[in-house]
Amino acid sequence: MRQGDPLPTIEKKITQAQVERYAAAAGDFNPIHLDADFATGANFGGSTLDGTIAHGMMILAYISEMLTVAFGEDWLSSGKLKVRFRAPVYPGETIATYGNVKKIDVSNGVSQLVCAVGVRKQNGDAVIGGDAVVSVAYNR
Amino acid sequence: MIDYSKLESGQRLSSERLILDANAVANYTIAVGDASKPAAADGTPLAPPMAIAALALSAVINALQIPGGAIHAGQELDFGEAVPVGAALHCTATLAQNSVRRNWRFLVVTTEVAANDGKVVMAGKSSIMLPA
Numbered sequence: 565m566r567q568g569d570p571l572p573t574i575e576k577k578i579t580q581a582q583v584e585r586y587a588a589a590a591g592d593f594n595p596i597h598l599d600a601d602f603a604t605g606a607n608f609g610g611s612t613l614d615g616t617i618a619h620g621m622m623i624l625a626y627i628s629e630m631l632t633v634a635f636g637e638d639w640l641s642s643g644k645l646k647v648r649f650r651a652p653v654y655p656g657e658t659i660a661t662y663g664n665v666k667k668i669d670v671s672n673g674v675s676q677l678v679c680a681v682g683v684r685k686q687n688g689d690a691v692i693g694g695d696a697v698v699s700v701a702y703n704r
Numbered sequence: 705m706i707d708y709s710k711l712e713s714g715q716r717l718s719s720e721r722l723i724l725d726a727n728a729v730a731n732y733t734i735a736v737g738d739a740s741k742p743a744a745a746d747g748t749p750l751a752p753p754m755a756i757a758a759l760a761l762s763a764v765i766n767a768l769q770i771p772g773g774a775i776h777a778g779q780e781l782d783f784g785e786a787v788p789v790g791a792a793l794h795c796t797a798t799l800a801q802n803s804v805r806r807n808w809r810f811l812v813v814t815t816e817v818a819a820n821d822g823k824v825v826m827a828g829k830s831s832i833m834l835p836a
Contacts, residue, residue, distance in 0.1 A: 576737060585735040589728070591762035595772040606773055609808070609833060620776040621761060625736040625754040632740040632752070640742055640753050640786035648778045 565634075565700075571663030571679060574630045578618050580655040586622045594619075608652055617652035623659065623692060624649075627681050630661040631696055635677075638700045647681070647694030658686050663696070675700045706769050708802070708809055708834060717797040717813065718767035722759050724751050729789050732758060742786070749789045756793070756826045757781055760815040764797045764830060768811065771834060777810075778831035785825045793825065794818045800829065809834040 587593050595602040596617055603616045624647060631639040653659055663681040670676075677700060682693040732738075732755040742750040757779075764770075787793070794817070801812035810833055817826040 582735060582737070585731075589731040589735040590758040592758075592765055594765075594770065594774060596774075599772075602772060607835065609775055609777070620779070621754065621758055622736055624779060625738065625752070625758075628752065628754040629736070629738050629740050632742055637742065637744060637750070637786050640750055640783060643753065643781070643783045645779070645781040647780075649776055 565665050565668075565677060567665050567668055569665045571630050571634045571661075571665075571681070573660050573662060574626045574633070575658065575660040576626055577658045578653055578655050580616060583616065583618050583622065583655060586619055590619065590621065592619055592621070613652060615654055617654055620649040620692070623653055623683055626659070626661050626683060627663070627692065627696070630663055630681070631679075631698065634663070635698045635700060639698050642699040644697040645681070645694065647692050649692055650690045651685075653685070653691055659683050659691055660686075666695075673701060708768075708811070711799050711802050711811070713799055713801055715799045717799055718763050719796045720763055720794070722763070722793045722795050722817070724755065724759065724787060724789065724791055724793060726789050728759075729755055744786065744788070751787045751789050751791070753781070753783045753787075753826065756783075756787055756817055757828055759793075760795050760797070760817050760826065760828055761830060763795050764813050764815060764832075767797055768813070768832075770832065773835050775833040776830065777833050780829040782827045783825065784827070785819065785823055787819070787825050792820055804836050807836050809836045
C-alpha cells in the first residue's frame with residue numbers, strides 16, 4: 565500500500581434485530597439500545613435520541629472488519645485504534661466505513677501505516693472518526 | 705448501587721478469566737455480520753479482535769454496573785497478538801479518570817487482556833459518560 569491509498573469500504577444496514585443480537589453477544593444490555601420507550605428522548609450528550617441506537621462497539625467492529633480485510637493477521641497482531649463516537653446510528657440506517665493511508669514510516673524491515681478511518685451515514689454524517697495504525701512486514 | 709463519586713483513579717475495577725470459545729465467537733460474528741473470517745497462516749481460526757474488545761468492555765459494564773442512558777464516548781484499542789478461537793484470557797480493568805462536567809460523569813477505564821503466557825493481547829481505554 566502507498567500513501568493516499570483507500571481501504572476497502574464495508575457497508576451495512578443496521579437492524580434492531582442485529583442490535584439485540586449484539587447486546588446478547590457482547591453482554592451490553594443498556595436500554596438505549598433495546599427499549600424504544602427508554603431511548604426516545606434520552607439525553608445523548610446534548611442532543612436527544614429519536615429511538616434505540618446501535619452500540620458504538622458494534623459500529624466500530626465494521627472499521628476493524630475493514631482493517632482485517634486490508635491487512636489480515638497484521639491487523640490482529642499489531643493494530644491500534646483511537647476513535648471518537650460522534651453520532652448515534654439508528655436501526656434502519658445504512659452506514660459505510662472509510663479509510664485511507666495517511667502516512668507510512670519504514671523502519672527495521674517493518675512499515676508502520678497510519679490510516680484515517682471512520683464511519684459515515686448515507687447522508688454523509690460522521691458517526692465515528694479516528695486513526696488506526698498497523699505494522700506490516702516488508703515481505704508480506 | 706455504586707456511588708460513582710467514591711471511585712478513585714487507579715482503582716482496580718475487575719480481574720477475571722474469560723474464555724473466547726467457538727460459540728462466543730460465532731455469536732459475536734453473526735451479530736456484527738463479520739465476513740472477514742480471520743485465520744492464522746496454518747489455518748487456525750482467529751478471534752475477531754473486536755470480539756476480545758467487546759468481552760473486555762462487558763467486564764467493565766458489569767464491574768461498574770453501568771446504568772441505562774450511559775454513553776460510550778470514545779475508545780482506544782491496541783492489539784498485541786492474534787488470539788486463537790478457544791483461548792483462555794485474563795482481563796483486568798482499572799479506573800483511570802473520574803470527573804464531572806456539565807451534568808455528566810466522565811469515567812475513563814483502561815483494560816488489559818492477557819493470554820495464559822502473560823502476553824498482553826489487547827489493551828484498551830474506554831471513555832464513558834454517565835448522567836451525573
